Amino acid sequence: MSDNPKFIYSPDLLIYNFGPQHPFNPLRLKLTIDMINDFKLLAPENLLEPQAAGEQDILLVHDRHYVEAVKRAGEKGEASEEDVQYYELGTEDNPVFVNMHAAALLLVGGTLTGAKQILSGKADHVLNVAGGLHHAQRAKASGFCIYNDLAVAITHLRHQGMRVAYIDIDAHHGDGVQWLFYDDSEVLTISFHETGKFLFPGTGTIYERGSRNGFGYSVNVPLEPFTEDDSFIEVFETVVPEVLAKFQPDIIVSQHGCDGHEYDPLAHLSVTTRTYGYVAKRLHDLSHKYCSGRWLATGGGGYDFWRVVPRVWTALWAEILGRKLAGDVPGSWLARYREVAPKSLPEQMEDPEDLFLPKPRRVEISEKNRLTAEKVMNWQFLMKGDPQQASLAK
Amino acid sequence: MFVEEVMRRKVITVRPDQTVLEALQLAKVNRIRHLPVTRDNNNKLVGIVSDRDLRDVSPSVLLEQQHSAVLQSTKVEEIMKREVITVHPLDYLDDAARLMYKHRIGCLPVVRRDRLVGIITDTDLLRTLIELIGSTDTGSTLEIKVPERYGSLAEITEIIKKHKISIASCFIRPDKSPQHRLIVMRLKTIDPTQIIAKIQKAGYQVLRPFAGEDEHHE
Numbered sequence: 070m071s072d073n074p075k076f077i078y079s080p081d082l083l084i085y086n087f088g089p090q091h092p093f094n095p096l097r098l099k100l101t102i103d104m105i106n107d108f109k110l111l112a113p114e115n116l117l118e119p120q121a122a123g124e125q126d127i128l129l130v131h132d133r134h135y136v137e138a139v140k141r142a143g144e145k146g147e148a149s150e151e152d153v154q155y156y157e158l159g160t161e162d163n164p165v166f167v168n169m170h171a172a173a174l175l176l177v178g179g180t181l182t183g184a185k186q187i188l189s190g191k192a193d194h195v196l197n198v199a200g201g202l203h204h205a206q207r208a209k210a211s212g213f214c215i216y217n218d219l220a221v222a223i224t225h226l227r228h229q230g231m232r233v234a235y236i237d238i239d240a241h242h243g244d245g246v247q248w249l250f251y252d253d254s255e256v257l258t259i260s261f262h263e264t265g266k267f268l269f270p271g272t273g274t275i276y277e278r279g280s281r282n283g284f285g286y287s288v289n290v291p292l293e294p295f296t297e298d299d300s301f302i303e304v305f306e307t308v309v310p311e312v313l314a315k316f317q318p319d320i321i322v323s324q325h326g327c328d329g330h331e332y333d334p335l336a337h338l339s340v341t342t343r344t345y346g347y348v349a350k351r352l353h354d355l356s357h358k359y360c361s362g363r364w365l366a367t368g369g370g371g372y373d374f375w376r377v378v379p380r381v382w383t384a385l386w387a388e389i390l391g392r393k394l395a396g397d398v399p400g401s402w403l404a405r406y407r408e409v410a411p412k413s414l415p416e417q418m419e420d421p422e423d424l425f426l427p428k429p430r431r432v433e434i435s436e437k438n439r440l441t442a443e444k445v446m447n448w449q450f451l452m453k454g455d456p457q458q459a460s461l462a463k
Numbered sequence: 464m465f466v467e468e469v470m471r472r473k474v475i476t477v478r479p480d481q482t483v484l485e486a487l488q489l490a491k492v493n494r495i496r497h498l499p500v501t502r503d504n505n506n507k508l509v510g511i512v513s514d515r516d517l518r519d520v521s522p523s524v525l526l527e528q529q530h531s532a533v534l535q536s537t538k539v540e541e542i543m544k545r546e547v548i549t550v551h552p553l554d555y556l557d558d559a560a561r562l563m564y565k566h567r568i569g570c571l572p573v574v575r576r577d578r579l580v581g582i583i584t585d586t587d588l589l590r591t592l593i594e595l596i597g598s599t600d601t602g603s604t605l606e607i608k609v610p611e612r613y614g615s616l617a618e619i620t621e622i623i624k625k626h627k628i629s630i631a632s633c634f635i636r637p638d639k640s641p642q643h644r645l646i647v648m649r650l651k652t653i654d655p656t657q658i659i660a661k662i663q664k665a666g667y668q669v670l671r672p673f674a675g676e677d678e679h680h681e
Contacts, residue, residue, distance in 0.1 A: 212653035267672035270601035
C-alpha cells in the first residue's frame with residue numbers, strides 16, 4: 070500500500086532516561102519495539118537509524134544560552150540553581166542526567182532524519198516513536214521535553230518550502246510547537262487535548278488561534294475530562310478534514326501521544342485503542358489525499374507503558390505499513406513480560422467495548438465537546454484564501 | 464491591592480460646555496460607556512455622563528432626521544449627574560468593587576486632592592479577576608478542600624516544597640460548608656500525582672482534577 074515506509078530506531082535512543090522513578094521511562098520504547106519485532110513487522114529495509122541532530126539544527130528553534138545550559142548540566146549530571154530557575158532543568162519533571170545533550174540530539178535527529186527521508190522522496194511515511202517532545206520551548210525545558218524534535222523537523226521542512234499541517238492528539242496541549250509557529254501561516258497546528266483547566270500545561274483554549282500572519286493557523290480543541298471514543302472521534306471528524314481541505318498541506322506531521330487512554334495515570338481522558346486506531350487510519354488517508362502520502366509521525370506522551378503504549382504504537386506502525394494485525398498480543402511478548410509487569414497485561418491488541426462502565430456524564434461531556442468543536446469551526450473562515458475572509462476584508 | 468494598581472490613568476473626559484453630540488461621538492469613537500466631566504483649567508471633576516444618560520436625551524433612531532438639533536444645542540452640563548461616587552487611589556480594590564456592586568454602577572472616577580487622576584470600570588475588575596484566578600503559567604491546577612483550622616496550607620505547601628516544585632499561583636476561597644475552605648493552586652509540574660497522593664494521605668480532600676467522577680480500573 071505504501072512505498073517503503075521507515076521506522077526510526079536505535080537502542081541508543083534508550084539513553085534518554087530521567088531515572089527509574091520518572092514516568093517518561095525508556096521502557097515505553099523497549100516494550101514497543103519488542104512487540105513490533107514479535108509481530109515481525111520490522112523488515113531490515115524498513116528500519117532506519119537516527120542521525121544525531123547537529124547543534125545548528127537545534128539552534129533553529131532553541132536559544133543558544135539554553136542549549137549551553139543543557140550541555141553544561143549534562144556534563145556533570147547536575148543542575149545549578151540558575152538552570153532550575155531560568156531553564157526548568159533539574160526539576161522533578163525535567164531531571165538532569167549525564168550526556169543529556171547528546172541523548173536529546175539523537176532523539177531530535179530521529180525526527181529530523183525522518184523529515185529528510187520524506188523530502189528526498191526515499192520514503193513517504195516515517196515513524197519515530199521516540200519523538201514527539203511537544204512541550205519543549207525556545208529557552209526552557211518543559212514536561213519531560215528537553216529539545217523540541219517536532220519543531221526542529223517542521224522548521225527544516227518549512228525551509229524546504231513545505232506547507233506543514235501539525236496534528237497533535239496527546240492528552241496534553243501541544244504548547245511548545247504551537248508557540249514556536251504561532252505567527253506562521255505556513256505551519257498549521259491542530260491540537261486535541263484534555264482541557265487545561267486542571268491539566269498541564271494549562272493552555273490550548275479555543276481562543277488561542279495564532280497571531281499576526283499566523284492568525285487562524287493555530288487550532289485548539291480542548292476536551293472535557295472523561296471524554297470517550299465516540300466523542301473524540303466525532304470532534305476529530307468535525308475539525309480535521311475540513312481544516313486540512315482549506316489549508317492544503319504538503320506534509321502531515323503528527324504526534325501520537327496515547328496518554329488520553331482510560332488507563333493513563335497522568336491525564337483524565339477516557340479513550341481506548343479504538344480512538345488511536347481511528348486517528349492513525351484517518352491521518353493515513355488524509356496524507357494520501359492532500360500530501361501525496363507525505364506523513365511524518367511521532368510518539369509522544371503515554372505513561373501506562375505496560376498496557377497501553379506498546380499496543381497503540383505497534384498498531385500505528387502496522388497502519389503505516391498498511392498491514393492488518395492479528396487480534397492477539399504476541400504470545401512471545403506476553404511470555405517475556407508477564408512476570409515482570411506490575412499489572413496484568415491485556416492479551417488483545419484492541420480494548421474490549423466494555424473496558425469500563427460508561428461515564429456517568431457521558432451525554433453532557435459529548436455535548437460540551439461538540440459545542441467546542443463547532444465554535445472552533447465557526448472561526449475557520451479566517452484562514453487566508455477563504456472566500457469568506459476575502460469578503461470580510463473588504 | 465490598591466485602586467491605583469488597577470485604575471487607568473488616561474481618562475477620556477468632556478467639558479461641561481461641550482454638546483451632547485460631541486459627548487456621544489467621544490464615547491463612540493473610544494468605545495467607552497462613561498465620560499467624567501471636568502473643567503479644562505484644573506481637571507476638577509464636576510460630574511459624569513454615561514452612555515445611558517446620553518441615549519436618554521437622544522431622539523429615537525426610528526426618527527428620520529440624523530443629528531437632531533437638540534443634540535447640538537444641549538450642553539453636557541444640562542444632563543450630567545453632579546453627585547458622583549468616587550474613590551481615592553489608595554482605596555482598597557475590594558472596597559471599590561463593593562461600591563460598584565452596591566450602587567449598581569459601572570465605573571468609579573478616581574479623585575485625589577480634588578483632581579481626576581484615573582478611572583476604574585467593571586471591565587478593569589474583570590481583568591483583575593482573570594489575572595488572579597486564571598494564571599497562565601504552565602502547570603497543573605489542584606483544588607483542595609481543607610478544614611477551617613490553622614496549619615493546613617502550611618502542611619500542603621511543605622509537601623510541595625519537598626518535591627522542589629514551584630507554586631505559580633494560589634488562592635483560598637470559601638467552601639459551601641462553612642467549616643471548610645478551598646485552596647486552589649497551580650503547580651509548575653506536568654505530574655502532580657505523587658503530590659496529590661501525599662496530600663490525600665495527610666487527610667485532605669483533593670476535589671480536582673478528579674472530582675470523584677469514578678475510579679480508574681486497576
